[in-house]
Amino acid sequence: MADTDQARMGGERRRLDALVIGAGFGGMYALHRARGMGLDVLAIEAGDDVGGTWYWNRYPGARCDVMSIDYSYSFSDEIQQEWTWSEQFAAQPEIFAYARFVADTLDLKRDIHFGTRATAIEYDDDACLWRITTDRGDLFEATYCLMATGPLSVPKQVDIPGADRFGGELYLSGKWPHHPVAFAGKRVAVIGTGSSGIQIVPVVAEQAAHLHVFQRTPSFTLPMRNRPLDPDFVGHIKRHYPGLRAVARHSLTGGVRPISSRPLFSVSPEERERLMEEAWQHSGLAFLGLFSDLLTNAEANEVVADFVRGKIAEVVDDPDTARRLTPRGYPIFARRPCLDTQYYESFNRENVTLMDCLEDPIVEITEHGIRTREREVQVDMIIAAIGYDALTGAMLSIDIKGKGGRSLKQKWADGGRSYLGLVMEGFPNLFIIAGPNGPSALANFILLNEQNVDWICDCIEHMRANGLRAVQALPDAEDRWMRKVTELGGRSLYPTANTWYTGANVPGKPRVFPVYIGGLGRYREICSDAAAQGYEGLEFE
Incomplete structure (x- = not known):
């Protein structure tokens, strides 16, 4: 966007270390971790408050189908001890209140621009940075772009005639x-x-x-x-959270x-x-x-x-x-x-x-x-209640262009692909949180978000400590990971049903099953092993 257009729209211009897109549970934790690393970081969020899906999904009866004691952050014992769930399966108002409680406890909102949607994200090959424009006319430049757009955040529109x-x-x-x-x-x-x-x-x-x-x-x-939830049971859970979380992180x-x-x-x-x-x-x-x-x-x-x-x-x-x-x-x-x-x-x-x-x-x-x-x-x-353009829809709704002007729509023409569901070839320093090629819809989103964010932030710390400007997936590593995802999925019954898992609910969407089914515990091990091997599968500049 030209400077004159930017000025006319009255948007903000700002150079950042990192920009987080989305302020659901993944984006909130990403903002918290990045701030803790000393990065100059900002998050933008289309809604007027935190919570992501739980900000928008207020329909009658909206309730999480993951148990409350699992569907909550594990990184802060203060938050675990101070917050008390009232039901085994929490309803939307309580989950939304929890998200706001976390944001207030961590003072996150001062670094979130609400009512702001990313419209275009373009990589500058020479400067090794991302330029992000918004519907409010903002232009942000960031070394790292963290996509916390979520797998279920683009509802299908009513396409029935009349x-x-x-x-x-x-x-x-x-x-x-x-x-x-x-x-x-x-x-x-x-x-x-x-x-x-x-x-x-x-x-x-x-x-x-x-x-x-x-x-x-x-x-x-x-x-x-x-x-x-019985108060005695809640007290028991709070006393044993460390052990319970350890079990959960390594479970299926x-x-x-x-x-x-x-x-x-x-x-x-x-x-x-x-x-x-x-x-x-x-x-x-x-x-x-x-x-x-x-x-x-x-x-x-x-x-x-x-x-x-x-x-x-x-x-x-x-x-x-x-x-x-x-x-x-x-x-x-x-x-x-x-x-x-x-x-x-x-x-x-x-x-x-x-x-x-x-x-x-x-x-x-x-x-x-x-x-x-x-x-x-x-x-x-x-x-x-007609569902979502799931897994890939949120990122594809933004005009994202990587190295050489290659668009994400081109890269994902046959379905979402990445390395570990975290990094892509051709899109340096663009990190995906809870993307389509990890455990995604088959795992507890909050613990998955935590693991993804921790891995991404550790990778960024590795880069900064070693004077590395940019990182992307190696093509053969991305190919190997996608073969693993496809082969594992093909051994299961998941691809046999017409579902949003496979994209069958959206006309014209590629029919693939892009989710890693090996379980959260095994996925964590694979990601940790890659990091321990000097971030095997990644190419640094």
Whole structure:
């Protein structure tokens, strides 16, 4: 951007050591670590406060499906001891309050520009720095650019014909308004039955005059069994946080819930049934660690899927509604595992109607509601819980150009690729936090964010101590890592389902499975080994 344009827009010009893009849990910790290293660092955030996804996701019923004691920072014992979670699975207001508490405790907000979105990021080959322009007309120059944009931060827009002429209220679950939304006495439609829709439906069903749930692909969802945390239990956790965190960091998912090493067919049918029934009654989360081969053995997977299908038939009174709610044609847990509170029970209410979009697809949104192939449903409000352009969408929404003017869109034309999910060939000093090629969606995001930020900041300290100006991934190291990610993923059932994991929910997006499935613990070891070998796989200038 020319200086005259910059001046006309009234933006800020500033030279920095590091710029952090995003102030969710990854960006907040990155800012804290970089400040502690003595760097001149600034963070920019599109929202008006910290929290990232939990700033935007305020829809009714929004709740984390990772246990609160896991879904929290581990780097500060002060924060661990001062903050107390109220429930096993925290709701959005509590998680948002936690993010604000951390920001205040660490005095982060003085170095965050809110309401500021990066629009272009361009590398200057000669100066070895990044130039970042924003929608407010700012121009920042930074040696290091840390992308904390998050894997679930770009909601899909409503692309149904006629959406712009709907005369009622239309909301995106991923960009929920910050003012109260009333459902009482209204005819409401929810489009989408992924994890957000499954949380929204029971809450709206209790208040709306009538709720129509438009479902295309039924989801497997398990009972959350949320409950308040007992003060004695919380005290016990706080006393043993160091040991619990050590276990979590080296676990498969970054949590402390048990994960079994037993294959499903190693136990008798009667024992399998008993274990599954116990998990169903205790918490659906227990299913994820019940057997070791659920995502590698299709026959074992089908046994668990059939158990859950049977539960749907038990819970839902109307057999035809139960049939249409029952998922088939893809493995359980190959799509994002959902935990719910009274989701299937909601369809026993007289004011809830399931609209099967496989049997009767949506044609358009009209001025008064939603028209399917066979009928028009008149509603006062539409809630679009239609998901995200996940994993790569946030970074691709910014015009990023690396060495020689090569764009990220070109590099990622066939899907997101990097070395360790952290560094890319051709984009020196551009670091990715919780990117598409690490454990990402399959791990506890907060512990993953901490590990990524620590590795990145250690790498920057190594560079500064050794007079190194720039770092990027070596092409062959990036190729080897991507082959590992692809080969591991191909041994699992994950790529067999049409999900946001594979990009299948966004028309025209490359169909790949870019997530490392080897687990957070093994991933940490690989990253640590690379650093110990003098940052093997990286090229320094």
